[in-house]
Amino acid sequence: MGITKSDLFTAQQNELAQLAKAMGHPARIAILQYLLAAKSCINGTLVHELGLAQATISQHLRELKEIGLIQGTVEGVSVSYCINSEKWESVKTLFNGLFDQHVSACAEEDCC
Amino acid sequence: MGITKSDLFTAQQNELAQLAKAMGHPARIAILQYLLAAKSCINGTLVHELGLAQATISQHLRELKEIGLIQGTVEGVSVSYCINSEKWESVKTLFNGLFDQHVSACAEEDCC
DNA sequence: GTATTTAATTGTAATATTACGATATATAAT
DNA sequence: ATTATATATCGTAATATTACAATTAAATAC
Numbered sequence: 001m002g003i004t005k006s007d008l009f010t011a012q013q014n015e016l017a018q019l020a021k022a023m024g025h026p027a028r029i030a031i032l033q034y035l036l037a038a039k040s041c042i043n044g045t046l047v048h049e050l051g052l053a054q055a056t057i058s059q060h061l062r063e064l065k066e067i068g069l070i071q072g073t074v075e076g077v078s079v080s081y082c083i084n085s086e087k088w089e090s091v092k093t094l095f096n097g098l099f100d101q102h103v104s105a106c107a108e109e110d111c112c
Numbered sequence: 113m114g115i116t117k118s119d120l121f122t123a124q125q126n127e128l129a130q131l132a133k134a135m136g137h138p139a140r141i142a143i144l145q146y147l148l149a150a151k152s153c154i155n156g157t158l159v160h161e162l163g164l165a166q167a168t169i170s171q172h173l174r175e176l177k178e179i180g181l182i183q184g185t186v187e188g189v190s191v192s193y194c195i196n197s198e199k200w201e202s203v204k205t206l207f208n209g210l211f212d213q214h215v216s217a218c219a220e221e222d223c224c
Numbered sequence: 225g226t227a228t229t230t231a232a233t234t235g236t237a238a239t240a241t242t243a244c245g246a247t248a249t250a251t252a253a254t
Numbered sequence: 255a256t257t258a259t260a261t262a263t264c265g266t267a268a269t270a271t272t273a274c275a276a277t278t279a280a281a282t283a284c
Binding site for chain 3: 055062
């Protein structure tokens with residue numbers, strides 16, 4: 001079907017999944033890393049860096065913007081994108097909440 | 113096209129993206145949380161917990177297993193799944209490597 | 225004004241994902 | 255051997271994603 005049954009899950013599970021999904025493409029990881037390093041940049045630069053078509057990158061940027069990970073402001077003819085710091089911190093917290101649920105059990109002998 | 117141009121990106125970017133993608137579905141988040149809490153469980157239990165069809169859950173479990181986040185061992189008629197601790201730690205490290213690249217810049221006035 | 229530049233949008237083809245019924249497999253119980 | 259139980263796999267329909275060419279929009283330069 002290709003359609004996710006979001007109503008079966010908690011809001012937190014859906015949010016985590018959506019964020020993970022947004023990060024689930026190497027181009028979007030590359031964009032995030034670029035913005036993390038550069039603090040701000042323009043789409044045109046990314047086109048040359050990534051090797052994807054302009055339309056494709058614009059599409060990826062929109063996805064990251066829609067979920068709130070990045071934000072862009074028009075600056076003359078170009079657009080300046082940057083990480084949304086507040087969101088970034090909350091995402092980090094959310095993911096670490098998941099990661100840290102792991103109490104390295106399996107100390108017992110009956111571990112799989 | 114629906115096909116990702118992995119060859120344009122670094123191995124690390126592709127790995128991060130693939131892991132994020134694997135976590136990019138609420139059912140798989142729910143499965144991970146369940147395993148993190150229970151330390152081990154069986155597929156049948158998850159079916160009742162999640163409300164998805166057995167075949168669908170088996171499919172999600174396979175995805176998580178293929179990327180290495182979980183592992184399963186046959187135990188009689190059922191299969192006991194659990195988190196792959198080693199992988200889990202490395203994934204945590206990998207994600208935090210990305211998260212921590214954010215030096216909350218934007219202290220300057222010319223921030224977007 | 226017209227031209228130029230940058231980025232978003234539209235349309236579309238190829239491929240991937242999600243979900244489930246049906247079936248197959250594999251172990252355990254009788 | 256037959257039956258019951260638990261999972262995996264197959265086949266398939268509906269939908270989503272990825273990518274790009276073509277076009278549009280919007281700001282600046284001339």
